[in-house]
Amino acid sequence: MNKQLGILLSVFALMILSVAAVSATPLTAVSGTITDQNNAVVAGATVTVTCDGATPKTVSSGADGKYYAFFPAMDCGVDAPVTVHAQLGDAQGDNEGTVTYSGTCKINMSLVNVQIPEFGVIAGGIALIGAIAGFAVLRKKN
Amino acid sequence: MNKLYIILAVFALALVGMVAATPAAVTGNIYDQNNANVTGATVDVTCGTDSGSTTSLSDGTYSVISDASKCKYEDPVSVTATLGDQHGSNTGTMCDANECPFPVGLVDVTIPEFGLVGAMIVVLAGVGIIAYRRKN
Numbered sequence: 001m002n003k004q005l006g007i008l009l010s011v012f013a014l015m016i017l018s019v020a021a022v023s024a025t026p027l028t029a030v031s032g033t034i035t036d037q038n039n040a041v042v043a044g045a046t047v048t049v050t051c052d053g054a055t056p057k058t059v060s061s062g063a064d065g066k067y068y069a070f071f072p073a074m075d076c077g078v079d080a081p082v083t084v085h086a087q088l089g090d091a092q093g094d095n096e097g098t099v100t101y102s103g104t105c106k107i108n109m110s111l112v113n114v115q116i117p118e119f120g121v122i123a124g125g126i127a128l129i130g131a132i133a134g135f136a137v138l139r140k141k142n
Numbered sequence: 143m144n145k146l147y148i149i150l151a152v153f154a155l156a157l158v159g160m161v162a163a164t165p166a167a168v169t170g171n172i173y174d175q176n177n178a179n180v181t182g183a184t185v186d187v188t189c190g191t192d193s194g195s196t197t198s199l200s201d202g203t204y205s206v207i208s209d210a211s212k213c214k215y216e217d218p219v220s221v222t223a224t225l226g227d228q229h230g231s232n233t234g235t236m237c238d239a240n241e242c243p244f245p246v247g248l249v250d251v252t253i254p255e256f257g258l259v260g261a262m263i264v265v266l267a268g269v270g271i272i273a274y275r276r277k278n
Contacts (some may be wrong), residue, residue, distance in 0.1 A: 026203030027169040031243060068165045068244065074201040105242040107169060 028076040028099055028108035030069045034061040034086045035115050041065025042116060045088040051076035051099065051110070061086070073108055084112045091117040166190075166213035166236065166245035169205040172198040172223045173252045179203075180253060183225040189213035189236065189247060198223070213247075215239045223251040230254060 030049050034042040047067040050056040054075035061067045067086075076082075082097040097112035168187045172180040179202025186195050192212035198204045204223075213219075215238050222231045230253030236245040 024171060024201065024203065026171055026201075026248075027167060027205045029167065029244075029246075062163060064164075066164070070165070070167060070205060070207055072199055072201070072203060072205070074199065074203065102242070104240075105237060105246050106248045107167070107246055109243075 025073045025078075025101060025106070025108050028071045028073050028080075028110070030071070030076075030082055030084070030097070030099075030110045030112060032067060032084065032095075032097075032111055032113040033065045034067060034088075034093075035065060035113065036091070037115065037117060039115075042086070042088055045086045045116060047114070048085045048087075049082065049112075050084075051082045052080035076108070078108055082110045082112055084114050086114040086116050088116060093117060164210035164244050166192075166208040166210045166247075167205060168194075168208065168213070168219055168221065168236075168247045168249060169203065170221065170232075170249040170251065172202050172204060172225075172230075173250065175252065175254060177252075180223070180225055183223045183253065185251070186222045186224075187219065187249075188221075189219045190217035210245050213245055215245050217245070217247075219247040219249055221249045221251050223253050225253055228254045 028051065030051060034045045034047065036042050042065050043061055043063045045061040046058060047061055047069070048056055048058045049069040051071050052075065054071040057069040057071070059067050059069050076099060078099055078101050080099045082099060083094065084097070085094050086092065093114045093116035095112050095114045097110045099108050099110045102109040166189065168189050172183045172185065174180050180198055181200050181202060183198040184195065185198055185204040185206070187193060187206040189208055190213040192208045194206040194208060196204050196206050213236065215236055217236045219234045219236060220231065222229065230251045232249050232251045234247050234249035236247040
């Protein structure tokens with residue numbers, strides 16, 4: 001009798017365990033803000049997002065400079081590397097991130113902000129110095 | 143000159159149209175009565191004033207990306223999954239603004255819907271029959 005009861009109880013326990021199996025996180029969201037060299041938001045930038053083995057996604061940044069790209073979690077899971085390329089006209093920038101699980105949101109997330117042009121300040125500085133140097137050289141020559 | 147203004151206005155409108163809105167994501171898993179992943183099920187999602195359809199992937203997951211202006215934080219969500227002549231449905235609620243940077247709803251569906259209930263009825267009936275036999 002006790003043996004039978006034991007078997008019955010273990011069968012029930014197994015049934016409960018199988019029902020309580022942890023469901024997989026189905027979705028990964030990559031999002032962020034695109035800004036220019038003055039930290040102003042950039043709307044309408046073309047944003048290309050790659051995540052691990054998933055097919056890359058191309059989206060546009062919104063009026064608030066934000067972009068969102070979604071991937072199936074099976075192709076772009078936790079710890080997967082993310083690269084984001086943003087472009088508007090000639091200005092472009094890149095940044096990288098990693099996928100993590102968001103406990104409050106119950107999906108995977110990766111926050112990657114991109115500044116375009118990436119080397120705007122440096123490039124602008126070099127251009128300015130170059131222009132001053134060129135002007136000085138020309139002036140000396142004449 | 144007027145023509146130029148019209149052209150500029152059209153360009154401005156085209157740009158506004160191109161700018162993406164904040165999304166809302168309804169996602170989840172489709173299971174059969176044995177808790178196995180169901181691939182290729184047709185999944186219909188209604189959230190707020192928006193609705194969309196997709197097919198479950200090879201790992202049994204689905205995702206429908208909607209617009210946050212139609213499928214808002216804390217909106218009710220209903221999901222129906224169909225594979226052949228088997229159906230299942232479930233409901234949920236979109237997360238609140240403190241939980242996610244955009245509305246997200248996680249709704250899992252089991253098809254057929256009453257698989258678990260059915261199995262329990264069968265088990266109860268079995269127990270009943272054994273009890274009846276013992277009594278006699």
